[in-house]
Amino acid sequence: MSQYQPKKSDLFTFGLWTVGNIGRDPFGTSVRDTIAPTRIVTKLGELGAYGVNLHDNDLVPIDATPAERDRIVSDFKKALADSGVVVPMATTNLFYDPAFKDGAFTSSDPKVRAYALQKTMSAMDLGAELGAKVYVFWGGREGVETDASKDARDGIKRYRECLNYLEEYDTAKGYNYKFALEPKPNEPRGDIYLPTVGSAIGFISTLEKPERFGVNPEYAHETMSGLNFVHAVAQALDAGKLFHIDLNGQKPGRYDQDYRFGAEDIKANFFLVKLLEDSGYAGSRHFDAHAYRTEDEEGVWDFARGCMRTYLVLKEKARLFNADPEIQAILKEVHSDADGYAESAAKYTPTSQQRIANADFNREQMGRRGYKYERLDQLTIDLLLGTR
């Protein structure tokens, strides 16, 4: 159905590292050939994606000479121009090289911290050259296996110092990036600093220029720890901090699976899409996921199509939910304010305080009330299963 054919205006993006994932895991080597970045761009353009995101070393090898770098970047720019695909987000690989085994911005070794800054500034230059507007910091190695290694307060302080440093570099260069911190609880480190969306938002308020920083929540990362991703995204939206989002599939309590968007927990993903669409979130819908290890290149493109299709199907379901008379009638009834307490409860004033303090609430009646959430949830399930 053409309704589910992705368009550029849907703002779907993939990382070079996502469709380019070659299926290595801790127990086995690669199962797919590397796909050239230029081919990824061309193919994503054909599939209807809006953009492609990258780490510095997804495109330019860490040991490339300046001449090699320039040639690679110019070939890549040509592929972008030919396909109409853009680069909305860039980031730094601060986790693969052994130099970062004790972290980058939080390494115990000041020389490593300085090198991480140097590498990030070059990657910011690259991202700016490619037109990126959002710059992501995923601190995969920013953590510890043992707290004997450093005081966690120092880890957090060094993280802050480096982010403040890079914000000043951005200002000096006039890049004007939106910086987005991506939390994750663990993996590859035993414990990663700033493990959740809420902790990242709290940390941002301690930075020199908090307004320049937001979050890049990832479905898999909150879900790994059994947290409710929809609530995490809602908090980010509420705080004006949703600068980017990483969508994928994940079972709770596992390693970071990064499955195709919507592959797990359709209902959670439905409420996520509904939240993004209802909120008017205007940023990229980035799929930070990869094809199952069982797949060849054809399977990779099936995976990419699947991410976008499922998003669009869930978006249509959200529209149906919002237009469903029975669902909306239940919601209206449940949220109704027959006795006019909504305003009194929303803000302390001498009048509202008097009214609430003196009210004769019927506690038994409130306790006996049914909220119709069973019916509401079943209607949602029927809608999602196509039986409504």
Ligand code: GLT
């Ligand atoms: C890595 C990680 C992702 C991050 C990427 C950005 S790299 O694949 O698992 O969650 O978003 O650095």
Ligand code: MN
């Ligand atoms: Mn992940």
Ligand code: MN
């Ligand atoms: Mn991610």
